[in-house]
Structures are given as structure tokens and as C-alpha cells.
Amino acid sequence: MIQVDISSFTYPGKSGTALQNVRLGIDPGECVLITGPTGCGKSTLLKCINGIIPHTSEGTLTGDVVVNGVNTKNASLPVLAKMVGLVQQNPDDQIFSLTVEDEVGFGPENLCLPIGEIEQRIDTALGQVGMRAYRKQSVNALSGGQKQRVVIASILAMQPDVLLLDEPASQLDPKGARDILSVIASIHSETRRTIVLVEHRIHEVAHLVNRVIVMDKGCIVLDADRDQVFKNHIDLFYRLGLRLPETIELFYQLELEGLPLTAEEALFALREEQIPGHPENGSPFGGSDPKTTEQKTTCPDSAVRMENIWFAYEDRNWILKGIDLGIRRGEIVALLGNNGSGKSTLLLHLCGILEPGQGDVSVFGRSIRGMRPESLVGEVSVVFQDPSLMLCCDTVWKEIAFGPHNMNMQRPDLEKSVQNALKVMTLEDERSRPPQSLSGGQRLRAAVASVLSMRPRMLLLDEPTSGQDRRNIIRFMEHLKFLSTENITTVFITHDMETALSFADRIIILDDGKIIADGDPREIFLDFDILNRTALQAPQSITLSTRLGLSPCLCVNDLARQLKPAVAHA
Template sequence: MEEPVVKLEGLTFTYAGSETPALKDINLTVRPGEFVTVTGPSGCGKSTLALCLTGFIPHSFDGVMEGKVIIGGRDTRTCTAGELAGIAGLVQQDPESQLCTLNVLDEVAFGPENICLPPDIIKERVKWALSAVGLSGFTDRLVHTLSGGEKQRLAIASVLAMRPQLLILDEPTANLDPRGCREVLSVIKKLHQEQKTAIIVIEHRLQYLLPFSDRLILMEEGRITADLQPQRFHHYYPTFKVKVDQEQCSAGSSFSHDVVEGPAISEKPLLAVEDITVKYEQKIALKRISFSLYPGETAAVMGDNGSGKTTLLHVLLGICKPDQGRVFFDGEDITGAGVSRRARDMGLTFQNPNHQLFERTVIKEARLHSHFLAADLEQSLKRVEQLLERFDLSSYREQVPFALSLGEKKRLTFISVLAYQPPILLLDEPLVGQDMERLELLLGAINEHRRQGGITIMICHEPPVVKCCCQRVLFFEDGNLIFDGPTEEAFNELARRGRDEYLPQSCFAPEAVKGAMMGS
């Protein structure tokens, strides 16, 4: 039998300043060619495990590590992360944190160059890796001009180019559109089959992974609680197997029985966009976009990575100035208004939560928006306390926000915006990094906002969630708004256009979605 590429014995790790271990007595063996999926609640230690597997722990993070971590026959205590680079490759939760060059070509070539591969081999690997993730035509693009999903693909390509014995991907589909998700996982599957690479994927979106996973590892509170074959997974998380009730989830059904069309509530829209166009250098990011939203509407913004979705949210808040067009709030032209003026009425959560974390503790971060924007500060600060408890972050109140997991950071930024109650929520992929329980909490809060007459504009790559909780869909393609209308009509139109990857899947936690939207 081949020697294992991963062997963990009694691994326990406690971060400096923490009393509770992030990992507790982990024992794990992974052999060459195995495909292992790791899942579990947000903050249970999955990303910490990935850092241990690549030698970043114990060398780059302060804390106490006990037990043994052997990767490719090397003990990580005596072998640095740099020395493990050709053996183990990690794509982190936050892809921007591992991008270090200015353009796409240099980024993918960086790793192979640093292990002194011949130029012709480097060229071949770069070409293959970019093609594998759908970025073949991006070689000269500057990294900072890429969308979040494109940056994630680039991070994956840079690790693929190293051809490691062990490939670790920490939520690799988090910022990918459905098509990109399928393409990237297809490449990973091919790499696994043809080169016998050992692969460990940390994910919440399991519907794409279960068909070709050899093992499924469940984690909770820093421990491995189950190590099983994928066909047995439904005994532990049955919600993944329940089919979506098409009648209940469809527009006009019992899940939206109290939703009233906007014009019936108000004769004028709360938000209107007219003929918005945005250009980035030589690229047109948005092309003459117009739409209106009314009180009580939740609208999903969908489309491929790089289609203009995030740019739209930035235009609405005033971060990005349009080259032409106008934005209206409650009938007032706010096109010339600054961010600080608009932020009283629109609360934005960024795709990457690290871009809006400023304070040294969780509690100060959660209160930050309220101090500047709340109409009633006392009530807003009370809501902060309630929301921290509701979203399972109260125990972290004195911790540094950057020490939280990706899912926890996303919830923290959501709390800071929700607490001061802006009429419009602008949410850029708010569901990233959330387990099923937290998904239900987030959707429940969005539904409460809708019931109170608020508008939510949510970039979302999860069609079943859109089907159950959104009344409108704005679908973008290459900067064009190609569809704006009721959710059910949107899915019919996407089916007609052959965009099957954007149609609801039956295996994405429908019970959690339905429970949240019913107010349970």
C-alpha cells in the first residue's frame, strides 16, 4: 500500500490569545489519489485544518500545536510552508490574500518560476492552468481589474500550475457563478482521475462534490465527528436530500403569500436606475441599465462572473461613478450625492468582507455603522446586541474581526449594516461561507426586512435560494441587463436560453430555505 500523503496524529492547535483549541485531537490519513470533502458549521476549524496541512501552522501563525502533521513524508514542524510548496498547494477562502503580482500571466507563472522549472515547462503549465479555469484570454489583464469570481479562478490556476501531490481547496466555489463552479470542479475531478492527485476540498455547497468524493469528513467544534462514504451522508444531514417543493417555492405560493407587488404598496418606486453606463479602461462594465424597485421587493442579481453585478451595487451606493445615467431614491435624483449621503438609505456588504473591517474588536465593528448612520443610536446599539446573539457571534465580541472565519466575517458585516435599518440592503454574495443553520438565519433576516417594506438587492449564485426568497431577478450578461422580471418568469427565460446551470437544483438545503422564508 502506498504511503499516505497526509498523516495527522493527535493534532491539536490553539491560537495565541484563545483559551479554546481551534482543532482538537485530529487523526486523519489521506492516501495518493483520494478525493476527500470536508464540511461542517461555520467556524468549526476547517480552514485551520487547511493551514496545518500546508505548514502555515505552526510557522506563520502564533499558537500552540500538539501532535504530528506529516505531509508527503515530511514533518511540518521541521519543514516550512515554502519547502512544502511543490508537495501541497492551498487555495484559500479569500483568494485575494494569495495574489501577489500585477497581471494574470505573472501570477500563474510565479510558483513554477520559484521552484526553478525550465521556461518551456512553465509556459506549458501556465497555458494549461488558465485554460482549465476558463481564463485563457486573460493573460494580460491586470489582477485588480478582475471580478471576485475571476480572482478566485486565478488563485486556483496559480496552484494548479504547481501540480502538487496534495491539492487543498478552501471553499473554491464560494465566489464562482454556477457555470464557473461546474467548470472548475470538472478540472479538479480530471486532475484527480488522470494524475492521481490527492485532493481535499472544504465546502458547504456539496451538491457538486458528492458524486465524485471518496470520503466525506464532518467537523464540529474543532473535532472530526464522522468520516464516511458519501452515500451515507444523508443520515447526518438529511436536508440536502429533500426535494424542493415546486408549488410552495414558486412565486405567488404560500412562501410569498404576504408579498404584494410594489405598485400596490406605493405608486412610485423607492429605487430607480435610468440608463446607467460604466466603463473601466477599455471594458464597458454596465451598458445602459434601467430598472425600478418598489417597497417590499427582494431582487436577486444573477449572471456570470465579470458580468457587472458588483459594479451595479457600487454605482447604487456611489462608490463607482457612472459615465452616464441617473439614480433615484424615493423620487429624488441622488446621482450627484456622495457615499456618506447615500449610506443612510443604502447599506452595502462587500463580496470580500475584509474590505470593510476596520475596528479591533467584533463588538466595535458591529456598532461602527450605527455610530455614523443610525437615526436612533440607542435603539440601533440594542439591535447590535440582539443580532450578535442571533447570528452566533456574541461569544467573539472582544476578538479581532480578522480572526473570524469567512462565514463569520460575512455575518458580522451583515449585522453592522442591518442594525441601523437602512431602507435598502445591497448584499454582495451574503451566503458565502454559511452552513445550513446560518443560511436560514440570514434568509430569515432578509425576509423580515422585506415584510417591513425594505428592499434587498442580493447578488446570489444559488438558484434554489433565489426561487424561494426573491420576487425579482435581474440577470446580467457582459454588462447588459438581459432580463428583469418575476422570479418564475426569469427561470423560464433562462431555460429557454439554455442556461440550465442557473436553474434551481433539488439538493441545496430547501428545508432551511423554506423555514426561513416562512418565518420559523
């Protein structure tokens, strides 16, 4: 089906190779996970398989990729599109039609198929992703998860033998991510298509795949059956800073047999081992009723005050509905909620990009209503969800220096600030590269570095850990913790529940434009009514500890410590 024999691939302007000595074969019907640290070459490998490299992407490729007996070097992209379909991270990068049916039908139309067959392919593809009811809908009216389903349907309508997916759920809320992964599982079970999935969030996709390929620095360092990988190579994942399912980590630390991928599987296995939990200042799952912490909207050390904020875009539907919120200086606040709940809209009010229809926003003691956003430069910096909107310079170094330069920062301070941002975001080796040539995860880190270098008093970050491996997430979030000791405030949006639980001082959950929960992370994740209402999922460590009758554990290490005496006794 797929044979890859690549000696090297090098991007222009980059001294090192993006891929080197990559050799692998993928059989028909396999579902394969490719994972590894950010920037290790995963997305580049996918582009080689579907022919974007070498046909449209600049660089030097030495070697061959063969799909269904066809060398991708010798076939045109239209020919390859019939065999290999690629779903990218951001659905907006692939959608350009006005309606769902136009988008899904675009590919078959370009194959010059009969109208009847085009109609049949549209109907079948939309049915496979659960979107038949949206056939006549405008794509602009769809949620992020629905758009990603449309992209998958548009690929399926081409009836390729191979489906490549590059972190397809990275920009979706937990429910949207679960829905997309369920669609992928159904496609594989029903059609037996070959699926190659690139993903950092191994814990979310491990149950889908039968084989795992791990890459590092452009090379394949492990290629084996999924169960063998998790049984015999856990140390490699730790060494590369990759995130495993917490259940796998737990059993590894407890030295127990078994490879549970879900909390339910872990609970069953623990009970089979006769390892019950022992109540310890906690109650069984479902028995707690924590109250959200009431936050005052005014306080002497206030960084932000929002009073009765209402906001609507041009369609006049209210996006924010009566928001009252206070944030203290030095706090790290995580905003959670489903796509469309108002998180990004709220964030953009804190830097003056959006102005409320009603109410007032104050930042560091002064109202910003009517102020131009640039007047807050140096005090408030924002990183958008799509980092490409922020990157405009021809090298990473110039990008990170752009803000300090325009703030007239003295040269010695500028160089020190840029160097520190490069180090924090692990971009020192990429300083001379064009930002747009970086991987998606690296571009995001470059955007974050470009605001860290300005040393603002408040950071506003929209999905700052998207597409990042575990090591980079921990390094960055620990830096935010350090900044908080210097009274730097951080407000970040995330769909990563583990990061929110581990690093936020406070969690705010939005639903339908309203704050429905606001408080301590541990208490928020024990409020099961709120979690059910918003379809958010607590991390496995919280779920397991409470269902075992233990005190709630914020991480798998805490849970392992609590369970070790019971394991030793058993």
C-alpha cells in the first residue's frame, strides 16, 4: 500500500534535515499513529506521502514514496488526490466553498464524474460523518467540529485508499474531539481504509490504532504494535517528553500487568487485582457537591474588572451575556468551555480589540472603553489561536524582536529579552528560519515568544498548548508560574483539561455566553453537574481517584502514591 524510503528532506533556509533515513511500509487496512516531539517531522512525512512534497512544497527530497505502486514523484497531484486524502489541523485551511454540499462535491466535480455519481458520493460521505442534515447549510454557520467533519467528508467523497489526518481534533473542544475521533473509528471499521493519524494527544487516540510510530529529529526511533509499544517502551515516551494515557502511566508506576486505555478499563483491572480504594478525606464519584468560588469583581490588586458585559457581532445574537468578572494581578486563569461558548470573544475584550455593547472593562484600574488596542501595548499582549495571523517577519529572531523594537526597547535589553523568549519556547535552533516554514506547533511557540519578549503585565493566550508535546507544555506553563511570582497575570483558553488542572490557579467555565462556574481547579473538576452540562471530561487521575474512594488526585503521580500501599498489600 505505502512504501517510504526517504534518505533526506531539507527545507530551504534550514541547515539540518527535516527527515532522514525514514523507511517504513504500511499495509492496506492498517490504522497507524505517528507521534513524537513538536517539530520532529510528522507533518512533513504526511506531506511526502500525499505528494505535496515534492510537488508544491519547496525543499530538497532524496528518496522515494510509493503509494499503490505509484511513485509520488512521477504522479501529478490530481492523480494522487484519488489515492491519498489529507485532513489538516485547521479546517478553515481546507474549506473554500460557501455551502456544505458544494465543499463535499468539489473534488468529485473536478474528476468530471456524472452528476448522479457526484450526488451519490456527497450523500454517502456526509452520511459517514453524520452531516446529512447540514447538506444545504452555509459552512460559515458551522462549529469547528462540524467544519472538520465536512473536510473529512470532502476527502471521503474522493474515495481515496489512504486517509491521512494531521491532528484533526487539535482545535476542537472535548466533545467535538470525541465526535471526530468517533467518526474516524467508524470510517476505519466500516470501510477498512488505511488511516495514518498524526497526534500528540496519545491518550485520546490510542484506542483507535493498531500500530505506533515514534519520530524524533526527523527519524523513526520506534515502529511496533501498539500494545508492545506501551508495554516495553514507556521510558522512550518519558525521554522524548510525550504524553501517555494516564492509565498506562499509572500501571507502569505501580508495576502492574495490563494496558488499560480508559478509566473504565483501569478500574476493572484494579478490582480484578483486588485493589480497592480507601476513602481518605474524599467521597465516591458523584457524591461531592463543591461550590464554585465567588470572585469579587473589584479588589485592590485587580488586573481586570468586567461589569455586566454584553456583546454581539453583526448578526445581533448575544455572544456574551452579562459577564461580571474580576481577575487579580499574578493570577493564572484558565477559560474552559465548548466551541462557541464565548471564550475567545471574552479574551479579546481584555485587550481592547472588541468593545462591549453594554458594560465596562477596566484593565489595571483604568477603563479601556473607547481606547485603541495599540495603547495597551506593553501592558497587555494577546496570542491568537491561529499563529499565522501574527507572523510577518522573515526570520524567527526578527519576529520575536519586532515588538520590543517598536516599543523602542534599548538594544541590550532587546537582545536579552529575545534570547530569553527563544530559550523559554525552545526555538534557539530555529532563530534564522522563516516563521512560515515552521511546523504548526513551532509557529505557535514563535507567536508566544513574540509577546513574551515585550514583557507585558498581562498575557492573553488562545490555546497556547495546541499541537505541543508534553515537555514543551510543562516548560512553558512552569514559566507562566514563574511570571506569576512577578505579578504577571495570565488568562489562557484551553481544551486541555490536564494542563488546566495542573497549572491554573483558577478555572472559569463559559456556556452560551455566561460564566457558569468559577473557582479552584480541583473543585471545578469535582462538580459533575457542570462537567455533564458542558460535556467536559475530568482528567483520568481525578476520575480514577474519586471512583476508587480516594481523595481527588491532580496528577497520576499523586494517584500512584495513594495506591502503592494497597498494591503492596495485594
